[in-house]
Amino acid sequence: MSAIVTKNLSKIYREVGKASVKSLDGLDLTIEENEVYGFLGRNGAGKTTTIKILCSLLKPTSGEAFVFGESVRTPQARQHIGYLPEQPYFYEYLTPKETLDFYGKLRNLSPAERNHQWDKLSDLLDLRDIADQRIKGFSKGMRQRIGFAVALMGDPPLLILDEPMSGLDPIGRRMIRDLIMRCRDEKKTLFFSSHVMSDVEQICDRVSILVKGKLTHRGRIDQLLESQTKAVEIITAGLSDETRRTLRERATDYRALDEQDIFVLPDEAAANEAVQQLQQQGGRIVQFTPIRESLEDFFLRQQTPTNEEAR
């Protein structure tokens, strides 16, 4: 069964005295069970709107969304969801332990189950030392840890995380990334939005890119980037001056390092021609590396309007 399905999901924000804003435009998504799915887009692209519709905080203007086959408007759907908002806020006068107990009660967990969850989650998220301190005055990182613990309360099979790494220091980001990996190993489904492309590239099985409320790309990262070889780097040794000179004419970049010559050729065709030339004229290939476009390059390219769009 699919973990998340959205059908033609749209959201228009209407406010009295203001122009309507179309935040989401006909979104069709299918996220399979046990998948780690990245949801990418600039600020205002519609990521948070989608997430809020999935968690039933917003009502779609049209279309439907389902979680494990249940309409997101039903409490049964939310039984499957653990949600971490972009900036989690909790009652400031409660302690982390009281906060988790509160959410455990809202999930109808028994006192024994709540205690068990506290033991497990406080160890996992390192909450023991701050268990009885009031949340008021906690740093962003500490709140994010509590938020993650709240999302994991009751062991839901689907985690929906809105920008889980935003605003965190490198240690905090690492911790969240490790937690996501751990949840993946536990066969949970993870759906998260992020701006941190390197993390998305490392963690996700598949991604979707949202531009101005519309889905522009989706698929496995390697497939999205497969045909996007940016350049090829060839490291050579033992070249004659003549071979070096002609190869430099073909290359977009060149540098010499110790006894080796490093050429960057614009595409695979140019690289193959260079290899043939090397084989004919003598010289040794030490390394041949196609430079793949990173997810960040790919993402940024999608955000840049084409000449036609710019017009």
Place this chain on the structure above:
Amino acid sequence: MRIFTIAQNTFRESIRDKVLYVLLFFAAVTIFGSKALGWISIGQDIKIVKDIALSATSIFGILIAIFVGTSLIYKEIDKRTLYTILAQPMQRYEFILGKYLGLVALLAVVTVTMTVVSSVYILLLGGTLHLTFFLAILLIYAKLMLITAFAVLMSSLTSPILGAIIVFSVAVFGHATEVFRDLPPQFDGTSAKALLEAAYYVIPNLSNFDLTREAANGIDVSGAYVVWVLVYGLMYTMTLLILAALAFQEKDV
């Protein structure tokens, strides 16, 4: 269970509200200051103290219901504490009902505290307490439950300031609904008359809940009347809570 959890938390939250203590302070000052008015009305001092104690319980209870109640839901949206709560497997009406019950529990504590303070003060002044005094308190509390339900409805629809103005206006006009019915003849045939007459039937008649005069003079009140007013209040309260739940059901947060 979930409703109780939300209610418990709302109680803990509301009891930290500074507005509550400011209003309680003024209520205490009013009750203790009532003796001063008693001095000028010779022989009537206990009556005056009872009258003022009941009025203070009613007025300050209404102000607490308005100031805390109208910001109850709005504050949760503004502080974004609502996101993680509504994403839990619960119905939205459970949240509304929990918030409401938390606040009426707080008002129960406030009402009981003010009743104890007033009763002790009256007894210390040498007065006696009649059953009607406590029935008057009971009806004041029923009125506070109704006004709180209206404040919660407004809180799920609008900002705290606008909500407070609307609830305050209804609370004031609710004590004098006959004004809308007994309009002077120059209103005859105007659309304003139709509108104000409609208001007479829609706005609850809060003066039904007022037993201050009977309590101050030790006059008996029939049990049937008290039950009738309680049922009247309950019907209004339930209607307002259903409307609040319906308004909140479709609300984007």
